[in-house]
Amino acid sequence: MTEAMTSGTIVRRRLIFLAPLVAFGVLAGYFIWGLNPDRHPHDLPSAMIDRPVPEFSLPTIEGMAGLGLSADDLRTGEVTLVNFFASWCVPCRLEHRYLLELAKDDKVRLYGVNYKNEPAEARAWLTGLGNPYGRIGADSTGRVGIDWGVYGVPETYIIDRTGRIRYRQLGPIDQKALDETIRPMIRKLSQ
């Protein structure tokens, strides 16, 4: 710029050049918070553990035969697994075979919450991969997920006979989680 700059434009120019630094400062603050050793993205906030399941009532997936899911269904005196899933969720594919195994071999009561999913896609998913769920609630807006404190799909909750949340599995169930945590937990709660 050939014309002499007024002090106002110089200050403004300096502020513009400062903006990226400020933005990074904010970002770094979040990163530091994110690294907090007390924060475990894989754990349930302790507030939810041992609390009764939040009240909700969901219809089943549009266009599907079968029953919907509500909080009352989780208070019938039986240990229940509630699995949040979606067809767009990649890790859900990984865990699906274990869910089928749980439902078929272990005779565990397994209910599903279909999280923010197009009904057609969810139906295709269940017909294609097999449906392990006794009941499915369609949480198309994610509202119920917020009440449960769902961080992302897949997530699986173990509900005891009195309808309290006793365990939360964040991320896909694998062989290790199945053998070391989920099966022992179910066994313990069923006694």
Place this chain on the structure above:
Amino acid sequence: MIPEIGHFAMILALLVALVQGSVPIIGASRGNAAWMDVARPAALLQLVLIIIAFLALMWAHVVSDFTVLNVVQNSHTTKPLLYKITGLWGNHEGSMVLWVLILAAYGAAVAVFGGNLPPPLRARVLSVQAWIAIGFLAFSLLTSNPFERIFPAPINGNDLNPLLQDPGLAFHPPMLYSGYVGFSMAFSFAIAALIEGRVDPAWARWVRPWTLVAWCFLTAGITLGSWWAYYELGWGGWWFWDPVENASFMPWLMGTALLHSAIVVEKRDALKAWTILLAILTFSLSLIGTFIVRSGMLTSVHAFATDPERGLFILLLLCVAIGGSLILFAVRGPSLQPGGLFAPVSREGALVLNNLLLVAACGTVFLGTLYPLFLEAVSGDKISVGPPFYNKTFVPIMVPLIAAMAVGPFLAWKRADLAGVLGRLKLAFAAAVAAALGAVALEGGPVLAVLTMGLAAWLLVGTLAEWAERIRLFRVSPGESVRRARSLPRSAHGMTLAHAGLAIAMAGMVAAAAWKAESVKVMRPGESVDLAGYTYRLERVEPVQGPNYSSNMAFVTITRGDRLVAQVTPEKRLYPVQQMPTTEAGIHTTGLADLYVVIGDPDAAGGWTVRIFYEPMVPWIWAGVLLMVIGGGVSLSDRRLRLGAPARRAKAPAGATPARA
């Protein structure tokens, strides 16, 4: 003994980096030529030392030295030799050695080819490179030493994650890191320019080829990873918007913007501060990508062994590197002289639009990737962001970008005639309409897919039309056109190839997303299933024994009418050491589509779950990307950008910026 040699070599490399990071830059500020000259031998010595460390670690992997913890955790005696070698970088510690090796290689390249750089600039660039090396060597040595011993040595190792035992993924990390780390060159040049307080076209001529090298590697690396996910995971998709994928995609978007803004600096001496900022941000995103992947802060399907201590160290590195360079930018940036003026409708204007859209696209990916973290920090709510978010935000930004991409290369520098240019794009417009109508006739919808297919045709034909116009194809004799094509700068051919490649890849992406067909069925040998005009017959399933796995291999015959199309052999493998099954998809490509077969588990009645995907135009994605990388390579061979061009060329009059027709 050999692992210790590697360890010592790495410590020595750190010490050399300390010298390289201090003496030359002090020499540059004092005008002391002898001190500046320290940079070149130091950069070469650093490379030699890190090669020694790298080879030592490779030796431990190849001979299965189970006294080395890293080998125990990632290898097994029965693992094939290829994966013993590539297993080196299939884990956190080893991949950091690869990271610093590539960094040192780039530094050495400046030392070798940088003969025509002004000595103070060269000294400063190499010192900044050394600072990065100091950070990562210290990180490696202090928190993730790959040479750590274990005693007593176990009898055998834990094997490498079977998903990583694959030729596609074996070469994905070196490519990807060559891209990530390659952007450190643009970063070092940007920091050096800020310290000197001077950015001129010569500077941009140096930055552009390095950025282009990094961009080519990153493009190839991301695609290799995507290709691997496509055929190895057996999910029938090729991109999942996973945080780790996004971590590599963000520097790509930003680096693409940098590539284009550097052209404006080189040709028109404008957008200097912006280009410097892009160079800093591109490398910063590479670093943030490294941080996200290894800190365990976000949940992802790709798991690196994560560790909060490492996360903290990388965060510290991030703060020093990014924060430091942005402070420098805030202090020195305002004093950079703004350059040439231009009208909004001009080549410069188009490149600015390209930059804004690419940066905005990068911003949406960044937000989608980190939003769960932000929200959790602010409100405690935990949410997830999936493909629906990106379809609504990323795609709408890409649409105007692609639309403008066909127009941009036609525009003249400084001031252009938009109406005239649009007039010359009639053919492209006709092609777009034809492609959209063709899509409607063949598939019928959805609307967005039809429109974007038209857009891909618009870009392809528009790009080719611009090239044809330059060589005056069909307007002069063919011989004259060939002569013109020969005299055209190679970077012009490179641009045409890269833009056309994007158009082809985009058509593939759209078609694969919109018109994919899928069928899942329990099949017994002898049964067949029809999908999208093809008949798939499961002939038999045979057990096969691999070197370190056992497998069920299915033989599936694909026919169309009476004609035999292909036989594919999808496999379900089990790796006993890690007790992990993997899927090998059986894929036959027709060029227009992939016929994709995956075999699942058997049931009690002798049936097998068979998943069949009809993946339309997926081969176009790979072909298009390959064309983009080739375009980058052709551009690199341009004499004006050629690495190590003889000094006399670089000393051409500073104002001599050859017009691009």
